[in-house]
Amino acid sequence: MKFQNIEGQTFNYLTAIGLTGKKQGKQLLWKFSCKCGNAVVTLAWAVKSGHTKSCGCLRNAALVKRFTKHGHDREGKATPTYNSWYAMTQRCRNPKNKCYKNYGGAGVFVCKRWSSFVNFLADMGERPEGTTLGRFGDVGNYTPKNCAWQTRVEQVQTRRDKRRLI
Numbered sequence: 035m036k037f038q039n040i041e042g043q044t045f046n047y048l049t050a051i052g053l054t055g056k057k058q059g060k061q062l063l064w065k066f067s068c069k070c071g072n073a074v075v076t077l078a079w080a081v082k083s084g085h086t087k088s089c090g091c092l093r094n095a096a097l098v099k100r101f102t103k104h105g106h107d108r109e110g111k112a113t114p115t116y117n118s119w120y121a122m123t124q125r126c127r128n129p130k131n132k133c134y135k136n137y138g139g140a141g142v143f144v145c146k147r148w149s150s151f152v153n154f155l156a157d158m159g160e161r162p163e164g165t166t167l168g169r170f171g172d173v174g175n176y177t178p179k180n181c182a183w184q185t186r187v188e189q190v191q192t193r194r195d196k197r198r199l200i
């Protein structure tokens with residue numbers, strides 16, 4: 035097999051930096067710079083053939099995209115809006131949730147429309163910074179007409195038991 039210099043060439047997300055001076059079996063290992071800034075050491079054939087396309091960041095991004103059906107994530111993490119929706123559904127529908135007894139166990143339900151995050155987002159919009167999901171008067175079910183993004187102070191002021199904000 036004849037040596038081929040690929041230094042400076044880009045394949046998918048990887049750009050060849052140079053030889054490492056090490057071998058895997060009889061083949062030379064190359065150091066590559068990934069588009070994301072990481073480095074990876076592998077065989078030239080693996081990169082040239084498309085077997086290795088990145089340092090792993092491409093695979094991670096694909097997994098996040100594959101398993102994030104709502105499309106609401108930033109850098110692989112769910113957004114505050116999605117987290118609020120998820121927490122609401124867990125409080126009201128999951129008997130194993132630590133807050134269930136005060137919500138689902140006490141008869142507080144999430145409207146059928148909000149079973150889908152997409153519908154929740156359409157009704158409530160993005161969660162503003164410094165707010166959480168609150169029900170008016172801290173009573174009733176989670177519905178578009180009974181909920182708003184509220185600050186902690188607003189939630190305490192409308193709380194049934196009127197506990198003070200400490």
